[in-house]
Amino acid sequence: MVISAINIGKSYLEGTGSRLIVLEDLSIDVEGGKVIAITGESGVGKSTLLHILGLLDTVDSGRIIFNGEDVSSLNDSQLSRIRNSDFGFIFQFHYLLPEFDALENVALPALLAGMSRPEAESRAKELLSAVGVAERAGHFPNALSGGEQQRVALARALINNPRLVLADEPTGNLDPKNEDKLIDLLFGLTREFGMAVVLATHNMAIARRADQSYLLREKHLEEVIC
Amino acid sequence: MRALFFAIGQAFSSFWRRSFVTFLSIITITIAMVILGAFLLISLNLRGAIGSLKRQVQLEFFLKDGTTKADASSLIEAIKGERGVESVEFVTAERAKIEFIDEFGEELLEGLKRNPFPPSIRVELAKDLTMGEAVDSLAAKFKDDKLVEELSAPNRIAHSLAKASRISLILTGLWGLVLLIAATTIITNTVKLAISQRGDSIRVMQLVGASRNFVRLPFLLEGLIHGLISGSLAWAVLWGLSEAAGYVLPSIIPIPLPWNISIVLLGGAFGAIGSIIALRRYLNY
Structure with missing residues (x-):
């Protein structure tokens, strides 16, 4: 098991002072190499769940177990290390650093992990090639199309060979052609490298391609069987 | 690193x-x-x-005729021991005359057979916020001293400055x-x-x-x-x-x-x- 959420609850304080409960007594296990899709309406808490699984947010109740360890006992630098070495993130808004070119954006997590610059850049080039944007390596994000930016973000998510890739509506801003291309790459590359994927999406066609699919509704997850 | x-x-x-x-x-x-x-x-x-401005605020005790050096010294010591006193200086009659001449000229003293200026003790006050109180206290304590003929105490100025x-x-x-x-x-x-x-x-x-x-x-x-x-x-x-x-x-x-x-x-x-x-x-x- 890569990561497990056990009976987690999450709420936010609203402007009115009352608490909005987003997740309640929710559990999910993410096995290595499996692709899990989370579907649900907008605002239902898909992103919140992904943030919690990505150790970007904390829970009010329940536990998150990563590598057999409860993450609530970990400090900021330990959590950052896990995010760097074991997780890869892809978001709807590509979140590339505008001051770095595509190659530097992809190499950044490897550099943070302590890899030498030549090694990190060589690995980044391989991945840019694998996602089909090798010739755009020297371009800055504002010179890349949405589809290209998202493929660069995918390459960046994969550079440290993470155990888990978290993708939050990764195709939300793409046209159908680029959407298919990105999902093919995401599923193909993560399966090739044996990585687990948790993917939040509105798109049922994409969800059906996952190994397991859940519907997030009224604060709970329900497994979709067909 | x-x-x-x-x-x-x-x-x-x-x-x-x-x-x-x-x-x-x-x-x-x-x-x-x-x-x-x-x-x-x-x-x-x-x-x-x-x-x-505070530096210009001084108390001056003019001494009676016949004050001895020893009497003046004991008064100086007593004043030095008071709160708010920065320094005390003895001014001889001769020095007072010279200072007057420096400031106003010699003409005003022409015709006088003896030095009209008495010896005095000048007191410089500490430039703190209690300057006004210090002037009041020194004046009250020493103006009736047997050696003091007259006291020049800028009470109002000291209070205003404080x-x-x-x-x-x-x-x-x-x-x-x-x-x-x-x-x-x-x-x-x-x-x-x-x-x-x-x-x-x-x-x-x-x-x-x-x-x-x-x-x-x-x-x-x-x-x-x-x-x-x-x-x-x-x-x-x-x-x-x-x-x-x-x-x-x-x-x-x-x-x-x-x-x-x-x-x-x-x-x-x-x-x-x-x-x-x-x-x-x-x-x-």
Whole structure:
């Protein structure tokens, strides 16, 4: 098991002072190499769940177990290390650093992990090639199309060979052609490298391609069987 | 060490990449620091002016004829032991005459067969806020002393100066506090504005596994550098201002070097602290 959420609850304080409960007594296990899709309406808490699984947010109740360890006992630098070495993130808004070119954006997590610059850049080039944007390596994000930016973000998510890739509506801003291309790459590359994927999406066609699919509704997850 | 090199590289490269924002930020911090420094210059000179007026406030005990040196010495010792006394000086009749001649000329004394000036004891008061009370207390205690013929005690002036000192201290303190708060707010908001453009970059850094301190360091250095540059510019502007003011008011007291260095360091501290405060909003993960 890569990561497990056990009976987690999450709420936010609203402007009115009352608490909005987003997740309640929710559990999910993410096995290595499996692709899990989370579907649900907008605002239902898909992103919140992904943030919690990505150790970007904390829970009010329940536990998150990563590598057999409860993450609530970990400090900021330990959590950052896990995010760097074991997780890869892809978001709807590509979140590339505008001051770095595509190659530097992809190499950044490897550099943070302590890899030498030549090694990190060589690995980044391989991945840019694998996602089909090798010739755009020297371009800055504002010179890349949405589809290209998202493929660069995918390459960046994969550079440290993470155990888990978290993708939050990764195709939300793409046209159908680029959407298919990105999902093919995401599923193909993560399966090739044996990585687990948790993917939040509105798109049922994409969800059906996952190994397991859940519907997030009224604060709970329900497994979709067909 | 790797994080430090990255931070330094980022801090300096940001100067050129965001030259307009950097320029605005430095100018704003400089203006805030110049306002603070100008206030410092004004309050220093105000206090200096009050201090020099205070130096002119003296008590003078004129002694009776026939006072012996030993009697005068014991009175001097008694006065020295009083609260608020800075120094005590014995003025002989001869010296009093010379001082009079220096100030008013010899003509007024022509025809007089003997020196009309009695010997006296001059008391210089400590230039603190209790000057008025000190004058009252010394006058009450020694004006009826058997050796004292007459007392010159500038009670009203001493009280007025002490009151002016007190008011100026309160006003400069309050105004200084207001300016400090205003400068902190202006600088923090300027830095916030500069950082708000990079909210996404901060999130990306955290997503790819940079720790909070790793993310903070380049911003901290950038804020520090902006602040130090602004503080140095403010120093230069204040130096120019006090030099220019020196042509009109030659007795102007310039800002002392340690205070100037403090302005530069304060600018650096403002920049760095402003960055940390501004970053809190973006370091969500």
